[in-house]
Amino acid sequence: MIYIEVPSIPISANAAYAKKRGSGARILTEKGRCYKKETTNHIVRAYPQELKFFQKNVPYQLLVHFTFGSEVELLNKGYPATAESRYKKNDVTNRMKLFEDALCDATGTDDSQHFVVTLMKAVGEEDCTRLWAWNLEKEPHNAISNVIDTLLCISEAESDGVVPVVS
Numbered sequence: 001m002i003y004i005e006v007p008s009i010p011i012s013a014n015a016a017y018a019k020k021r022g023s024g025a026r027i028l029t030e031k032g033r034c035y036k037k038e039t040t041n042h043i044v045r046a047y048p049q050e051l052k053f054f055q056k057n058v059p060y061q062l063l064v065h066f067t068f069g070s071e072v073e074l075l076n077k078g079y080p081a082t083a084e085s086r087y088k089k090n091d092v093t094n095r096m097k098l099f100e101d102a103l104c105d106a107t108g109t110d111d112s113q114h115f116v117v118t119l120m121k122a123v124g125e126e127d128c129t130r131l132w133a134w135n136l137e138k139e140p141h142n143a144i145s146n147v148i149d150t151l152l153c154i155s156e157a158e159s160d161g162v163v164p165v166v167s
Contacts, residue, residue: 001139002050006039006129009066010098012091032098039102054107059136061116063150064099066092067124074123092119099129120151 010016016032019025028036044051054060068074074090076083096119100111115136132150 001132001134002047002053004043004047004050004103004131004133006042006099006131007127008035008039009068009127009129010039010095010102011035012094013097014094016098035098036102036105039099040105043103043106051107053133053135054109056109056113058109058113059115060109060113061118061134061136061139062114063118063120063132064092064096065120065122065130066095067122067126067128067130069124069126071123074121090121092121103131 011031016029016035017026018029020027068090074088076085076088079086096117100114104111
């Protein structure tokens with residue numbers, strides 16, 4: 001298992017991708033290209049040892065935890081008086097694609113290798129994206145327990161106000 005942390009949260013797919021006029025092909029916007037480049041570069045520079053973990057044609061399990069530095073990003077301030085829902089429409093699956101593309105660029109792998117993907121969102125002290133990854137060829141029968149153990153560790157660490165580190 002490896003752990004990688006990126007000091008930002010990806011922009012939504014709606015802001016990251018646009019349709020090219022005429023062909024209708026999906027292309028990265030300038031904001032999307034900027035995030036992808038910065039994130040790829042951060043992973044390559046900060047985690048050279050962890051990148052050796054990733055190999056082509058190997059299945060992986062990912063746990064991705066998006067931490068928002070402000071509850072304004074996740075909670076409707078006017079709820080219940082003026083807002084119908086307590087939570088803002090902040091869909092983490094909408095943010096995963098751009099992060100996954102940057103991760104694949106950094107690791108030289110393909111997102112088709114991501115067989116189990118679990119996403120989380122929470123409010124924390126600052127924006128960041130945390131990734132835990134497992135090689136399913138080396139830990140094929142532990143997929144569910146990997147996530148459960150990590151989620152428990154994250155929950156305990158967050159309640160104690162510390163950054164979770166899982167081994």
